[in-house]
Amino acid sequence: MRQLQEQKASKEQNNNNASNNHSLVTMLHQIQETYNYLPENVLRELAKEKNIPLVDLYRVATFYSLFSLTPKGKHKILTCTGTACHVRGSEKVTEEISRVLGIQPGETTEDGEYSLEAVNCLGACALAPLVVVDEQYHANMTPAQIGALFNGVRKSTCQDKESSHCHCSSVAVGSKEKS
Amino acid sequence: MPSLQSRINTAADLFRLQETLQQRASSNNRYIAVCGDTGCSAWGSKSVKDVFRDCLEQKGLAGQVGMKFTGCLGLCESGPVVIICPEQIFYQKVQEEDVEEIIDKTVTRGEIIPRLLYQDVLSGETYTYMNEIPFYQKQKRLLMGNNLKIDPNSIEDYLALGGYSATARALTEMTPLEIIDEVKFSKLRGRGGAGFSAGDKWKECYDAVSDRKYIICNADEGDPGAFMDRSLLEGNPHSVLEGLIIGGFAVGAREGMIYVRAEYPTAVVKIKHALHQAEELGLLGENIFGSGFDFQVSISIGAGAFVSGETSALIASIEGRAGEPRQKPPRLAQRGLWGRPTVVNNVESLANIPVILREGEEYRRTGTDKSRGTKIFSLVGKVVNTGLVEVPLGITIREIIEDIGGGIKGGRSFKAVQTGGPSGGCLPEHLLDTPTDFEELNAVGSMMGSGGMIVMDDETCMVDVARYFLRFLQDESCGKCFSCREGINRLLEIIDDIVHGLGTPGHIDLLRELSVVVKDSTLCGLGQTSANPVLSTLQYFEEEYRAHIKDKKCPAGVCKALIHFSIDLEKCTGCGVCKKKCPEEAISGEKKEIHEIDPERCSKCGICLDTCTFDAVLKC
Structure with missing residues (x-):
């Protein structure tokens, strides 16, 4: 009986170490870092390789808000929806970004250029309402500033690319906007 | 001079190194501190720091004037903040183009540049030195005070201030039980929100019998509007690490873990760097200070789930599962990470530990009888001085908002203050004299929480605030308990009706009834407290609900359907x-x-x- 218990403990220990080194959440982070999202075929391979039921993988991947099963846009737009941002009017700012880009938080524009995420709190409450575009912080945003902000993003995107390959003009930005 | 590359084998080695570093710091105490915390960085402090560095080099001053890119200096609203030391001349909103003038006038000739000084909005008075500014005067910065003297990437800075002395004392002069007793005696209560006695928590894990135990630092700071844990990890990571090592020794854990939320990438970088430095010096690893105690620390990164901050959910997340809470008992001290006894402490709680061991008497003199020490609040929202404030517990909310925060922004009038995050409540003006004390805040329907303090003015709609928190909780409820999953949905539907002008008089009673059911019938803290924002806004701002329902008006002018x-x-x-x-x-x-x-x-x-x-x- 005692031997059995020891065997069980040792097996548990091995499992623990294995899990410790390769926590599923960490693995999913690594995949997302490589592909910018969690592609289905990669998840299927991982499930096979690690002998984890795909359903378990799917459950973890969909439980956490930072994991995405669909590709993300080239430009990441985060709107902070923390309490400080909310009381200073972030909801209207997010609505205006949604209107300008034609997507809701969590979505990506059809051409794959922009993704919009509403995040709970970025911890920079003095800058509320806060919008982060490609890791650039934009403080004290109002709906009226959004049009100019995205024109700026578009311009810098255009400069980054050869004009013939630039898709910016087709981006939904300003679709309903007057110049 | 002992080389920093060599390992510290004994407490005597540490003290020798500290002394050398102290001498070096005091012989060269002229330096420029640029706040590098997320708030100031977002205002552009990184490029300000680079220009300072280049400019000092060009002028041949790099050898005489040091530079520190520090953790949070508190007054986020005035970023980028630059402080000229040792005088502590406080410059705010410093731009790249101001840098050369600061070096030429202030650093070289000691002249003050009036336009960069902090000006009090109400009195119009300007202040030259950091400690003169009313924002800092009522604070007691036991945990954050050293941020000005520490470059978070430099373990030398931390050691020069006596860093790791508490660990040396704990590991070489004290027994685990003595440490636990000292923490108990200090009356340190968990800063994550629940306020459980840290010493009792450690004792419970100490008493558990197992060949392997764990200590976890909970840095999954999910409360929106709270960012003190992030600032501690980014500004003074070694203080948190010290707390973790001492805790590990006290409870008998040889492995520590820091669970950080993924939304804090800078904190992850800073703490990884700190771990590496501590390992190189032998402050982590085998036989620390020759005490025979081995301790290693790893980092685990979350993936965006508020409920993962709940301790049993946090453990599920580290184990690679969906971060859902489980029924307790068994408590974590009996069955925690990988089934072993585990203790989970919040970042701020751990940062208190070295202070308690070093300055126990001073610590015990701070705060109230039941709640000792200081608490860091993130004072945000419609307040003049937004930022992180560290105050002795027991100070009133009014003192924080009016004396430290400088009152309401834009000359508007105060309406409410929200504390305790989504589990807390909104307090009206007549309760502003409530002291910041765990019991007192609970008694008025709010809670200490992790320390978010969101100030609201007359342009904030309280029904909308309740709706905001319900939407947050609806997103973040893991869905395990029916009453939380469906209860929050139903509460939100009713509030949605109210803000859309479809409210009926019966809705207020229905909200109250449903809130009590959700509170009484869910498993974890998130569910049990999820109705608090509704209950407290109903308790203190019922007339605002009635205006929405009866008059179809939103007095604050927020709810779109009613304006x-x-x-x-x-x-x-x-x-x-x-x-x-x-x-x-x-x-x-x-x-x-x-x-x-x-x-x-x-x-x-x-x-x-x-x-x-x-x-x-x-x-x-």
Whole structure:
């Protein structure tokens, strides 16, 4: 009986170490870092390789808000929806970004250029309402500033690319906007 | 001079190294501190720091004047903050173009540049030195005070201030039980929100018998509007690490873990760097200070789930599963990470530990009888001085908002203060003299929580605030308990009806009844407290609910369905700016003639109101 218990403990220990080194959440982070999202075929391979039921993988991947099963846009737009941002009017700012880009938080524009995420709190409450575009912080945003902000993003995107390959003009930005 | 590369084998080695570093620091105490915390960085402090560095080099001053890119200096609203030491001359909103002037005038000749000084909004008075500024005067910065003297990437800075002395004392002079007793005696209560005695928690894990135990630092700071844990990890990571090592020794854990939320990438970088430095010096690893105690620390990164901050959910997340809470008992001290006894402490709680061991007496003198020490609050929202404030427990909320925070922004009037995050409540003006004390805050329907303090003015709608938290909780509820999953949905549906003008008189009673059911019948802290924002807004701001339901009006002018925009015929100059900016093309009118808003097309985005320079847009 005692031997059995020891065997069980040792097996548990091995499992623990294995899990410790390769926590599923960490693995999913690594995949997302490589592909910018969690592609289905990669998840299927991982499930096979690690002998984890795909359903378990799917459950973890969909439980956490930072994991995405669909590709993300080239430009990441985060709107902070923390309490400080909310009381200073972030909801209207997010609505205006949604209107300008034609997507809701969590979505990506059809051409794959922009993704919009509403995040709970970025911890920079003095800058509320806060919008982060490609890791650039934009403080004290109002709906009226959004049009100019995205024109700026578009311009810098255009400069980054050869004009013939630039898709910016087709981006939904300003679709309903007057110049 | 002992080389930093060599391992510290004994407490005597540490003290020798500290002394050398202290001498070096005091012989060269002229330096410029640029705040590098997320707030100031977002205002552009990184490039300000780079320009300072280049400029000092160009002027041949790099050898005489040091530079520190520090953790949070508190006054985030005035970022980028630059402090000239040792005098502690406080400059705010410093831009790249100010740098050369600061070096030429202040650093070289000691002249003050008035335009960069902090000015009090109400009195108009300007202040030169950091400690003179009212924002800092009522604070007691036991945990954050050293941020000014520490470059978070430099373990030397931390050691020069006596860093790791508490660990040396604990590991070489004390027994685990003595440490636990000292922490108990200090009356340190968990800073994550629940306020459980840290010493009792450690004792429980100490008593558990197992060949392997774990200690976890909970840095999954999920409360929106709270960022003190992030600032501690980014600004003074070694203080948290010290707390973790001492805790590990006290409870008998040889492995520590820091669970950080993924939204804090800078904190992850800083703490990884700190771990590496501590390992190189032998402050982590085998046989620390020759005490025979081995301890290693790893980092685990979350993936965006508020409920993962709950301790059993946090453990599930580290184990690679969905971060859902489980039924307790068994408590974590019996069955925690990988089934072993585990203790989970919040970042701020751990940062208190070295202070308690080093300055126990001073610590015990701070705070109230039941709640000792200091608490860091993130003072945010509609307040003049937004930032992180560290105050002795027991100070009143009014003192924090009015004396430290400088009152309400933009000359508006105070309406409420929200503490305790989504589990807390909103307090009205007549409760502003409530002391910041765990029991007192609970008694008035709010809670200490992790320390978010969101100030709201008369333009904040309290029904909308309740709706905001319910939406947050709806997103973040893991869905395990029916009463939380469905209860929050139903509460939100009712509030949605109210803000859309579809509320009925019976809704208020229904909200109260349902809130009690959700509170009483869910498993974890998130569910049990999820109705608090509804209950506290109903308790103190019921008339606002009634205005929405009965009069179909939103007194604060927030709820879109209950407000409308129009043009003031007397003020409109016909400049056409609103018409040009309106995204819905809802404004018509010829140039130099009075404009008009079409209520059918108006989406109530408020852009016209924000852009009109003649105050001619009315919202009611």
